[in-house]
Amino acid sequence: MNAKTDVSPETTIDEFRKVVRSRRSVRRFTDEAIPDAVLDDCLELATLAPNSSNLQPWEFYVVRSSELRGKLAHACLNQNAARTAPVLIAIVARPDTWRDHARQALQEWPETRLPGIVEKYYTRIAPIHYNQGPFGVLGLAKKTAGLFVGLTRPVPRGPYSPSEMKIWATKSTALAAQNLMLALRAHGFDSCPMEGFDDWRVRKLLKVPRKGLVVMVLAAGRRADNGVYNQQYRFDKRQLVHYL
Ligand SMILES: Cc1cc2nc3c(=O)[nH]c(=O)nc-3n(C[C@H](O)[C@H](O)[C@H](O)COP(=O)(O)O)c2cc1C
CATH class of the missing domain: 3.40.109.10 (NADH Oxidase)
Incomplete structure (x- = not known):
């Protein structure tokens, strides 16, 4: 078993639970x-x-x-x-x-052969997807095009503006x-x-x-010793988790 990539389920969930449950602010x-x-x-x-x-x-x-x-x-x-x-x-x-990171991802691809789909993604798709253009005009154009095309098939609905790019970056950073x-x-x-x-x-x-x-x-x-101020609590998950 490769210790870096594989985990044994029995020990992992217990260890994971311990880490998650003992984390407090x-x-x-x-x-x-x-x-x-x-x-x-x-x-x-x-x-x-x-x-x-x-x-x-x-x-x-x-x-x-x-x-x-x-x-x-x-x-x-x-x-x-x-x-x-x-x-x-x-x-x-x-x-x-x-943009710089897309270039870097291609340069630092960890395998000898760069898959065509990866090259296409970073050189052609990402620049369309993430570039919002000067004053966000390109984003606006993409959003408008998406509204029409989206009537008949699923389309990405963003990020379509500099502020949506902020949300885009913040999501990954929070993880x-x-x-x-x-x-x-x-x-x-x-x-x-x-x-x-x-x-x-x-x-x-x-x-x-x-x-x-x-x-x-x-x-x-x-x-x-006095680092945690109060007992941890969360709302009942039935209120917040929706099984559909
Ligand atoms: C985005 C974010 C901002 C937070 N800001 C503060 C803060 O400024 N000061 C603080 O004492 N705790 C802050 N907290 C901690 C929360 O109050 C804490 O996570 C919450 O009360 C639940 O407690 P727990 O983390 O111990 O489970 C923040 C947590 C998050 C995720």
Whole structure:
């Protein structure tokens, strides 16, 4: 069995459940640092998240130095999680890197033979699908064409505008964020995702590119005894899960 790709179902679900069930949003951390190798492994696992067209529209800004962390915690409204975490990670969606990444995907294709369909996808289909044109005019044209063609057959209904591209990149980036949180938990560390931050200050502090979107800032570290504020609860799933 290839340990990297195969898993035995009996042990996996139990281990998975333990990781998922023990993950909590932790608001207070101890001073203990996360070892570099652990952090590195978690970030690598984060990037294995599924993502749209494998265009990997994300970036991670890892802040460990106490000076920058202090400033970033301040920009995160001085939340306890941000103030006490030994590491803060800004998780950034990049709706604007798809063209370069499509080129890179072709250059770095991991097999000797590049399948024709892959080449066609990245050179011909992706540029039509993701390019919204100047001021979004191409997106508008695609949307209009889609409205007509869509009367008789299924068609993609987006992304058809720069703001839909933001949603496009954010979806995949949020999955990477979740992988990161679960990887930290599996290593015995914890996290708190935060959207409570001053976006303008965070971007300025970390020099986030103009088109990047700070999806969340993740506080990470070792859970303090008083790190979890309340019992975990969710609404009854019968209210939210629809079997059709
Ligand atoms: C996108 C997102 C933004 C969040 N922002 C904050 C935040 O700014 N501060 C905070 O303390 N918790 C934040 N949380 C954590 C949620 O409050 C928490 O996930 C929720 O209450 C459920 O608790 P649990 O994660 O322990 O299961 C955020 C979670 C998500 C997914």
